[in-house]
Amino acid sequence: MKYIALTTVLGIASLSGCASTSAPPRELVEARAAFSRASQGPAARLALVDLHNAQGELERAERSFTEAPSSDVTRDLSYVALRRAQTVEARGDTLQADQERERAEQERAALTGQQLTQTQTALQQSQQQLQNTQQTVAMTQTQLAAERQRRMEAERQAAAALESLRRVAAVREEQRGTVITLSGEVLFATGESALLPIAQQRLDQVARALIDQGARHLVVEGHTDSRGSPAANQQLSLARAQSVRAYLISRGIPEGQIEASGLGPSRPVAPNDSAEGRANNRRVEIVVSPAAATAAR
Template identity: 40%
Template sequence: MTKRNMIASVLVTLGLAACAKTASPELVDARAAYARASTGPAQQNVPAEVQKAKVSLEKAELAFNQNSPDQRDYAYVAERKSQLAEALSMRAEHAAARAKAEAQLAKDKDANHNRTKDELDRTRTNLTAAEQIAADEKRRAAESDSKAAASATLAADAAAKAAEADKRAAEADLKLKAMQIELAKWAAVKEEPRGVVITLSGSVLFASDKAALLPAARNRLGQVTAALLETKDRRLDVQGFTDSQGKDAYNVDLSQRRADAVRTYLVAGGYPPDLIVASGMGKASPVAENTTAEGRANNRRVEIIIAPKKI
């Protein structure tokens, strides 16, 4: 079996091995370009360049078999290296032709001066064109290598950023859980769709019909504030509530003043003011019946809602 037949057989084998999958247009072109280079004059004139094209094609075939997204880049490089081998082969042929023409020119200088000179000029023109083609292909191959390296760097950076984001999210979740555990020591805490809800009894925070914080309430709010500062990137909604006794307008005003008092205390403790909103809800949203003293006491409350973290 001749060397050309052996190369053709290898290409056929590669084609059959990949027939179960559809090769990209770049890989198809790369195979065709290598077949031309390996079975043409380039194999004899510039075997080292043909070997480089073969190595690049093998990388493309491996990426194709592994379903790697890099197969197109490798195939592009392989095609360009095959074309470069052909261009360099052409340049070698033209160089040989030029040397032959120059020898013929010297031999037949007197008789065939004009004819030989024209031939030499054409050869030089062709050689210049071949050299330009080779330079262009070499430049494109270098650009392709640079592009592949940049793509790999971007992929690595994206993976690192994703890992860092996951790490920060996990740390934030741990902080939130720790804060909830600490808050449970000082107030009722539960998770709802609107966020983590901290409920403080109005009788603990304020005297009857008043909106000034009691001294004991300041100590409790101090502990709550310290816990909230562990996750002070969350939005807080401070809502005041009353029971159903009294006029609605008065209850709304009283609940607003009490919510404002709690918000002011949290801000003084270091929580970002632009992340806290205070609202007076009056007798709305009771958590117990207003027909008993115990139920009304439960309804007189302040809720601090920690908004869910935005994704």
């Protein structure tokens, strides 16, 4: 404001002083305008010394104009005053731009700092989660290894059970499962369905092996030879199967897991025309369902 006032005073003074004689040279008019612009711009805040010097140049030109309005000296001094005013204006703009740049750089540094902090926080979270996941994976692997160990142990026990079963009975694999065949001669007296004492010993071993093999569905089938009436044979075979079933239940096999059926002479394994063949046909079979089939029940 101070500079605007000064310029105005100078302008009015020079105009009133010379109005009657001569118009100011173009350079002086432009110098006044340029100084007025500079004194209203950033230079008035940021380049006070330069502005003061430019004012001195303008005053020299104004004095010269008062003394010799149309002289070369006045024109040259006005030219210099014009350039000084323009220079001051440019310096003001420069200093303002420099301040804006510094503020922007500070803001950017702050933003970068914030973003760095956020990134570091996110990184820490990710690392924590990775650690948690690794712990979970390690736990799962341990559990899987334990499970694998349990399965292997169970399979080993089942194989051992089957092996011990082979020692007391004929064991064969069929599509319907493992078939354990016990000779009728060993289990029962002729025409009877009560177990012989020796049969109980053998069934004890069978029961232990079946329990060791784990939960499987069992069917006890009674078979006879073809002598006698089919109805009697049917009844006898069922009674014998139920006898074996009851004994196995008494040795620890769950009741719901075991069935009994009497098939009479319907499924011979040998011709009934010889004593040996008929002896083979008089038998009890225990059909052990495959593990998958049991699970599906």
